Amino acid sequence: MVSIDDKQRVKTGFREQVQGMRKEESMRYICQICGYVYDDDKEKIPFDQLPDDWKCPLCGATKTDFKAEASKSQTPMTQIPKAAVKPVGDNTGASEAADIKKLSPGQLSAVCSDLARGCEKQYKTEEAGLFNELAAYFASVTPAVDDATVENVAKLLQEDIDNYPNVRAVADRNNDRGAARICVWGEKVTRMLSSLVNRYLNEGEAMLEGTDIWVCTVCGFVYIGEEPPELCPVCKVPPYKFEKIEGRA
Numbered sequence: 001m002v003s004i005d006d007k008q009r010v011k012t013g014f015r016e017q018v019q020g021m022r023k024e025e026s027m028r029y030i031c032q033i034c035g036y037v038y039d040d041d042k043e044k045i046p047f048d049q050l051p052d053d054w055k056c057p058l059c060g061a062t063k064t065d066f067k068a069e070a071s072k073s074q075t076p077m078t079q080i081p082k083a084a085v086k087p088v089g090d091n092t093g094a095s096e097a098a099d100i101k102k103l104s105p106g107q108l109s110a111v112c113s114d115l116a117r118g119c120e121k122q123y124k125t126e127e128a129g130l131f132n133e134l135a136a137y138f139a140s141v142t143p144a145v146d147d148a149t150v151e152n153v154a155k156l157l158q159e160d161i162d163n164y165p166n167v168r169a170v171a172d173r174n175n176d177r178g179a180a181r182i183c184v185w186g187e188k189v190t191r192m193l194s195s196l197v198n199r200y201l202n203e204g205e206a207m208l209e210g211t212d213i214w215v216c217t218v219c220g221f222v223y224i225g226e227e228p229p230e231l232c233p234v235c236k237v238p239p240y241k242f243e244k245i246e247g248r249a
């Protein structure tokens with residue numbers, strides 16, 4: 001015969017077991033931009049109870065930029081899920097060559113501007129000047145875009161984010177460490193830009209009141225705040241490497 005005390009013991013034991021399992025499965029949430037970890041175990045408020053306007057303490061990304069880490073055995077963030085990678089042909093490089101497209105003047109202007117910046121960093125003043133001239137030329141022959149809206153910028157940024165796994169796959173397959181590194185920084189910076197543009201779409205100019213916009217001159221990370229961050233959340237350079245963006249219309 002099972003007594004009431006026995007039943008109570010079973011109930012209590014079961015509850016403790018479930019609580020133990022919950023504890024084991026306590027959630028950690030990772031910022032997809034800077035890698036900040038929000039561990040429910042170590043915080044006073046569980047992540048899912050944080051207000052919608054909560055921001056990553058390190059990089060300022062929104063709550064939606066965090067992804068739950070279900071367990072320790074979860075796929076590491078840096079590992080690209082196979083399903084996310086589109087097939088890009090054989091290993092000979094021929095298919096990549098066939099994929100190469102002619103860049104538009106606007107794209108060439110951006111590439112030359114980046115190359116100019118790269119030359120500046122290496123104190124190659126003459127080359128930087130020439131690339132800047134080319135960038136200005138290509139910008140001058142770039143036709144005006146009819147649908148230059150913030151919504152379209154958000155769409156283009158999302159397309160870039162969606163395409164990063166493919167770029168990374170090609171870089172890895174060709175052992176191109178430089179390109180692979182660009183993917184790591186580039187994807188994070190693009191995610192942050194996308195996050196900010198989407199915030200702007202929701203909040204409008206209010207999100208920029210009483211604050212400033214800072215850009216990391218090394219990796220391009222954009223930060224909204226009164227002061228630049230203590231360290232760039234993406235490339236880890238100190239605050240003096242950040243430039244304040246001024247002259248906004």
Ligand SMILES: [Fe+2]
Pocket residue numbers: 216217218219220221232233234235236237
């Ligand atoms: Fe940076």
